[in-house]
Each structure stands twice: as structure tokens, then as C-alpha cells.
Amino acid sequence: MPVARRLAIGCLLALSAPASVLAQDTCSKPVYLTFDTGHMGIAPLVADVLKRQNVRVTFFAAAERTQVGGDSLDDHWAGWWKARALEGNEFASHTYDHAYWRGDLQGAAPAFRIRPSAGAEEGRELTWTARQYCDNIAKSSERLQQITGKKPLPLFRAPGGKTSPRLLAAAKSCGYEHVGWAPAGFLGDELPSEKFSNEKLLQQALDKIRPGDILLAHLGIWSRKDPWAPADLEPLIVGLKAKGFCFETLRQHPAYRGWIASHS
Secondary structure (H helix, E strand, C coil), rough: HHHHHHHHHHHHHHCCHHHHHHCCCCCEEEEEEEEEECCCHHHHHHHHHHHHHHCCCCCECCEECCCCEEEEHHHHHHHHHHHHHHCCCCCEEECCCCCCEEEECCCCHHHHHHCCCCCCCCCCCEEEHHHHHHHHHHHHHHHHHHHHHCCCCCEEEEHCCCCCHHHHHHHCCCCCCEEECCHHCCCCCCCCCCCHHHHHHHHHHHHHHCCCCCEEEEEECCCCCCCCCHHHHHHHHHHHHCCCEEEEEEEEEEEEEEHHHHCC
């Protein structure tokens, strides 16, 4: 039976099961599903799936341009973020301006070449001090706390995962630990659908994800013609549950628990 059909049946069974069956008291094979912001077009669908499947995730947020205009941290989306907080999800910074690290600058004090892909200076190559980079991380965290009422985790994810040891040290010195993702946890929603079909990405994830992996997806990718989440998100969750996996937020991750406890 094709994987999509098997997982569709699994989705129907999961929907008919009582909440007490879906809830898991222990988590011996955890995975950590994370979402970065994007155009937000699939945000309502993601929220529905997570609620239906009783799954908590960690969102990394930047103020990115959205399909409805404005950005993903503006007042239009404030209610959406607050609802996710009430459901028990966690939040962290993706830098406010989705600011890509492009290189380190020479000098005694840390400084970096940065190119934001959002905000007033979108597309420009800038020079930022360590303080400016830290301030941009903090701006996203502060906005998230303002609109959700929940303090974000003292974590961040650099756009594209692009960093240097000097950048990571600068962020850590101002209270933010970086979070990447596992190789198998790259769910492929940024890849061209002409070469990487949703069926192929789903099967690859189900075959390769291992306990402890951090998984990465987005709340909407502009470039992908056949969107990933409507086809793959719920089948992925159902398929991983069927293999004995369970879902936790990064607050529970053993690599970050201590940092979070000492910086919250």
C-alpha cells in the first residue's frame, strides 16, 4: 500500500481516538518539531494539525513579509501567536529582520557582514556589531512576549542556519544559545517540488528520522510550487507516532534544558 494511503488511514484512526489515548505520559523516543516563520499562508493549517494531533512545537519567529501584507509579527498575527501560546507551544527568536550572517569582519571587537531579508533594509549588505546582532535577536523575543504574554526561550535560530564561531559566541554572551536541526530533520519544504515531491520528502523523513532529532519546517515558503505542509505535515506526525516517536518542545531538549533553566 502506498505510504500516502497508509498514513491517510492512520490520520483517520487518530482523529477517532479519544484524547486520553493520544496523550503520552512518557516520551522515550522524542523528536522536536520546530517551525520558522515564512509567508504565514499555511499558519492556520499548521495550527489545526497540531491541535488535532495534540502536538507541541517550538516556533522561531522573525518579522517576515506575509501573503496578506505586513509581517509575521504584526498585529494581524498577534491573535494567532497568542493562541499558540495558550496551547503550550514554545517560542524563540529567528532574528527580527531575518538577518543572514554573511561573514565575520576582522578586528578586535566582533563585527559581521549581515544581509536582512525582511524589514526596512531588506536585501542590503550591512555591517553590524555584536551588540546590534544581539539587539535584533532580542527584538523578536520581546515582540513575541508582548503579543503572547509568554516569555520566549533564551534560544535563537540564525536564518539559513548560517553562523560562525564568533557569531555564536557573541549571541551566547548576550543570553541566546543557537539551535540548528538534524540532517534527517530537514523536512525539505524549501526545496523545489519539481525535484523533491511531497511523497518523496515524506518517505525520506519517515525512514531517516531518529530519536532526539530536531525537525525543521516553515510557516510558508514562497518558492515551492507544491506546498509541503498540506500534503505532508499530518501524515508525518501520524507516521512518526506509529513508529513510537513522541513530540516535545525544545524546553525539554537535553542539550538546552540547563541553558534555559539558568537564563529564564
